[in-house]
Amino acid sequence: MTDQIATLTSDGDVSIITLNDxxxxxxxxxxxxxxxxxxxxxxxxxxxxxxxxxxGIFSAGFDLKIISSGDSDAVxxxxxxxxxxxxxxxxxxRPVIAACSGHGVALGAFLLCCADYRIGAKGQFIVQANETRxxxxxxTPILEISKxxxxxxxxxxxxxxxxxxxxENAIEPGYLDEVTDAENLMNRAMEVANDLATLGHxxxxxxxxxxxxxxxxxxxxxxxxNTSL
Numbered sequence: 097m098t099d100q101i102a103t104l105t106s107d108g109d110v111s112i113i114t115l116n117d118x119x120x121x122x123x124x125x126x127x128x129x130x131x132x133x134x135x136x137x138x139x140x141x142x143x144x145x146x147x148x149x150x151x152g153i154f155s156a157g158f159d160l161k162i163i164s165s166g167d168s169d170a171v172x173x174x175x176x177x178x179x180x181x182x183x184x185x186x187x188x189x190r191p192v193i194a195a196c197s198g199h200g201v202a203l204g205a206f207l208l209c210c211a212d213y214r215i216g217a218k219g220q221f222i223v224q225a226n227e228t229r230x231x232x233x234x235x236t237p238i239l240e241i242s243k244x245x246x247x248x249x250x251x252x253x254x255x256x257x258x259x260x261x262x263x264e265n266a267i268e269p270g271y272l273d274e275v276t277d278a279e280n281l282m283n284r285a286m287e288v289a290n291d292l293a294t295l296g297h298x299x300x301x302x303x304x305x306x307x308x309x310x311x312x313x314x315x316x317x318x319x320x321x322n323t324s325l
Contacts, residue, residue, distance in 0.1 A: 102130040109143035109293040110286060120156035121149050123203050128177040132184065140189040140301075144293040146285050147185070147211065148195035149204075151278070152221070157202025176319060178203055179237040183315050186210040186241055187308055189301040191292035195285035196263065196272065202226055206238045208271050209245035213288050216263040216271075217278040223271045224260040236318035240311050246270040 101117040113134050115121040138145055149155055162174050185192055185207070194211035200223045208214045208223065216223070225242065227234045234242075234255065246254050250269035253259045266272045276284045 101127055102134055104134040104137055107286065110146060110289040111138040111143060112146045114148050115155060116150040121153050122156055122159040123178045124159040124162065125174050125177055128181045132181055135184060141297050144191040144193060144289045145188060146193045146195055146289050148285065149197040152198035154196045154198055154200040155204030155207055156199060157204050179319050182206060182210050182241060183237065183312065187304065187312055191295060193285050193289045193292065195281050197281060205271060206241055209241045213292065214272045215281060215285050215288065216266060216275045217281040218264060218275055219278055221263040222260040223263060223266040224258065225255055226258050228256060229258040237315045240315050244311055
């Protein structure tokens with residue numbers, strides 16, 4: 097594991113959060129806390145935000161070691177922190193661009209659904225909401241997020257049937273908006289981010305809030321209840 101599992105850099109009006117725990121970029125309590133802390137430092141009244149992973153892996157979801165530990169309190173705490181973070185990214189006041197640097201699995205796939213524009217790196221990578229294939233249910237918060245992004249024609253395949261999509265086939269179901277060569281991923285992400293950074297404040301935030309109001313209420317109501325996988 098690297099010393100910093102998530103880092104924040106900036107390039108002009110674009111903030112860049114990079115996930116890199118040296119392994120699968122799992123959303124452990126430490127990762128959720130680290131990313132949330134970095135979000136506190138990202139301007140909310142200007143610019144845009146890029147979220148990316150390390151080469152070969154965007155994120156593989158929650159920490160399976162904690163899930164399999166049998167410690168229900170630890171699992172509940174991790175899940176609540178992860179869902180709260182996703183809701184925050186989903187409703188971030190400025191445009192969010194996901195640069196999917198590799199596999200996006202489980203919560204990693206739903207993180208893609210939280211972004212306003214998603215770019216995938218070409219390669220032998222998959223995007224998959226694999227919960228039902230791992231004997232896990234999909235709680236309301238991420239069901240709501242998925243419904244706002246996954247195409248209706250693919251929703252049963254992608255979410256209920258847990259289909260694994262090769263990254264180059266992940267546009268049609270709604271996980272990604274475009275795919276580019278891996279070596280061009282960040283260049284392309286920055287092109288999009290710089291363009292979206294010009295969207296006006298507070299008009300962008302107002303419009304996003306109006307669009308997401310009812311979905312966010314259902315998400316936050318569900319987070320307030322006992323959440324399990």
